[in-house]
Amino acid sequence: MNRQMTRTEESTLRPEPGILQDWLGRYRRFFLIGLPLAFLIIWTMVPILWAFLASLKNPLEIYESSTFFPRSPSLAAYQTVLAIDGFGKWIFNSVLVTAVATIVPLILSILAAYGFARYLFAFRHVLLLLYLIPRIIPRVSLIVPLNDLMTDLGLINTYWVLYLTYIASAVPLSTWILVGFFRAVPREIEESATIDGANMWNRLRHVILPIAWPGVVTAAVLCIREGWNEFAFVLALVTETGMRTLPYALYMLKDSMGVQNYAVYNAFTILTVLPLLIVYLLLERRVVESIVSGAVK
Amino acid sequence: MPSLTKTSNNSTTARERIADLALATVPYLMVIPGLIFVVGVLGYAVFGGFVLSVHATDMFLNKTFVGLQNYISVFNDPRFQASLLRTIVFVVLSITLGIVMSMVFALTLYHVGFARRFFRGMSLVPYFVSGIAAAVMFRFVFTTSGGFVNYVLQQIGLPTAAWLGDPYLAFMVAVLANCWFMVPFATLILLGGLQTVDRDIYDAATIDGASGIQMFFQITIPMIKPMLGVSLIWVSYISFSTFDIIFALTAGGPQRATEVVSMYMYRIAFLQLDFGQGAVLMVVLLSFNTVMSLFYLYYFVLADRRLEKEASP
Numbered sequence: 148m149n150r151q152m153t154r155t156e157e158s159t160l161r162p163e164p165g166i167l168q169d170w171l172g173r174y175r176r177f178f179l180i181g182l183p184l185a186f187l188i189i190w191t192m193v194p195i196l197w198a199f200l201a202s203l204k205n206p207l208e209i210y211e212s213s214t215f216f217p218r219s220p221s222l223a224a225y226q227t228v229l230a231i232d233g234f235g236k237w238i239f240n241s242v243l244v245t246a247v248a249t250i251v252p253l254i255l256s257i258l259a260a261y262g263f264a265r266y267l268f269a270f271r272h273v274l275l276l277l278y279l280i281p282r283i284i285p286r287v288s289l290i291v292p293l294n295d296l297m298t299d300l301g302l303i304n305t306y307w308v309l310y311l312t313y314i315a316s317a318v319p320l321s322t323w324i325l326v327g328f329f330r331a332v333p334r335e336i337e338e339s340a341t342i343d344g345a346n347m348w349n350r351l352r353h354v355i356l357p358i359a360w361p362g363v364v365t366a367a368v369l370c371i372r373e374g375w376n377e378f379a380f381v382l383a384l385v386t387e388t389g390m391r392t393l394p395y396a397l398y399m400l401k402d403s404m405g406v407q408n409y410a411v412y413n414a415f416t417i418l419t420v421l422p423l424l425i426v427y428l429l430l431e432r433r434v435v436e437s438i439v440s441g442a443v444k
Numbered sequence: 445m446p447s448l449t450k451t452s453n454n455s456t457t458a459r460e461r462i463a464d465l466a467l468a469t470v471p472y473l474m475v476i477p478g479l480i481f482v483v484g485v486l487g488y489a490v491f492g493g494f495v496l497s498v499h500a501t502d503m504f505l506n507k508t509f510v511g512l513q514n515y516i517s518v519f520n521d522p523r524f525q526a527s528l529l530r531t532i533v534f535v536v537l538s539i540t541l542g543i544v545m546s547m548v549f550a551l552t553l554y555h556v557g558f559a560r561r562f563f564r565g566m567s568l569v570p571y572f573v574s575g576i577a578a579a580v581m582f583r584f585v586f587t588t589s590g591g592f593v594n595y596v597l598q599q600i601g602l603p604t605a606a607w608l609g610d611p612y613l614a615f616m617v618a619v620l621a622n623c624w625f626m627v628p629f630a631t632l633i634l635l636g637g638l639q640t641v642d643r644d645i646y647d648a649a650t651i652d653g654a655s656g657i658q659m660f661f662q663i664t665i666p667m668i669k670p671m672l673g674v675s676l677i678w679v680s681y682i683s684f685s686t687f688d689i690i691f692a693l694t695a696g697g698p699q700r701a702t703e704v705v706s707m708y709m710y711r712i713a714f715l716q717l718d719f720g721q722g723a724v725l726m727v728v729l730l731s732f733n734t735v736m737s738l739f740y741l742y743y744f745v746l747a748d749r750r751l752e753k754e755a756s757p
Contacts, residue, residue, distance in 0.1 A: 180557075183548050183551075187552055187567060191566060191569060197592045198581045212590045252478075255478035262470075277482060278478070281486045283733055283737040284486060285681065285729050287687040287706045288709070288730055288733075289486065289489040291496065291725075312485060315486050322478060372571075376572075378687075398576050413580075416581060419574065423574075424569065431568075434568070435632065438632040439564075439639065441633070441674075
């Protein structure tokens, strides 16, 4: 900010500034930061805000497209969504699958990350590479062979197929995040704990995890995000209505509603997005800090 | 921790040797369980995909070995060639627009003087919206009657358009929706890069009479090259494997204008039930992604690190 100010001062000190230059100099900050900031806010918020406002309008008002704010806000669309047959089951599916796809990968990756961060062992680079490679495999590309494999195993339309695929794709991500956080814990602290007689479990529980807690929180939030928003796997591996998760149910809503009731459609969208956004807003500081510091890649 | 890495050469008794051996297996016991899932599911899927791609499948999933026949028919299919070309255009447009936007947003967030935490937190919100929800929201922003864009155009007296009905416009809307979804993460990565640059360098450059634009291209960009590489990997990974967004936004239409390779793959495998050819498309997606990631990794991250090593032996 200081830099910005000195530059502005300098430009006003230049000899014989033209009127335009003078004007640009004075409003420079506004143009260079204010306008992009306004664009950032509009760009980020409009799709969500527009969906939210539409969910409060009545269908005819949306179709006429003459108002920005709803004329008479009503929650009728949300009542309709909550009354949809199977909506409770879809929420249950999403919560269950996301919970499993967060807790299991976290346990597995805390162990693995501790192993990678603290032990020197043969083939550790190869093993670490095996954890890294899946990060560049597009998940959607795997749906064809996965469908083939899971059909052979008879797992289509079971929770197991979702657990397996979700866990497998969450483990590399969280391991990769946690290795960085665990390595950043000073070895001296751990060594003094060893001298005090702490074994590996105790060091991990009482030394490493408390210090690297922001990393664990970040990994957890990103696992929740992956599980909650996953679509390609559930599309390819689940066909029964009762086994759908929320993103799949949202996608199928388009086909199941004969009349284009945009208010209900938008209310459904908001309800699928809201739980994850609440989780994010509660833990926002740690997640943003982890990404900005380069710990999430 | 030397005690953990001790080898067994100074052990004397058999019992000590066994204890050392047990200690040596500890790291493997920690690392292997996660790997079972990764290799067992993802690794097996990749392997299975390659095997599937050289087999013909019928409706009952009976497989017969056909060699490279699937590859030949896929590569000769004009519909595949069109979808590959479309994907490349989509990726190039998305990367260009996405990186420019991320850079502008990152610079904005870096310089903004108030409510910094709020703006940062807000800028990441789209990252947590699922691809399907993002597509539905974008559909509703651009829909002909009831859409936000047409509402604004109407209010200021401009003609409205059928954004999602026109092949070119729909393609652009798909690029925009894709950018909305992927830019936030890249923005924060770049912001992290900007924060690592020492401000004294800018001050020195200002004294030397460097302009803002000169400083950006000659100081900022080279200094944040690794972060630029990471965000490029992210942005092209998302664009190349884009599926959810196009699936729910246009489903490949209108007139196949947005049928990218992943959409085409879904159609071949799950609607035409030709798993062999679908697996060929998996191989295509996988190869493109791997080559691109390795290129970025080499060009931006590793090359930089090697330079550092050479500079400080």
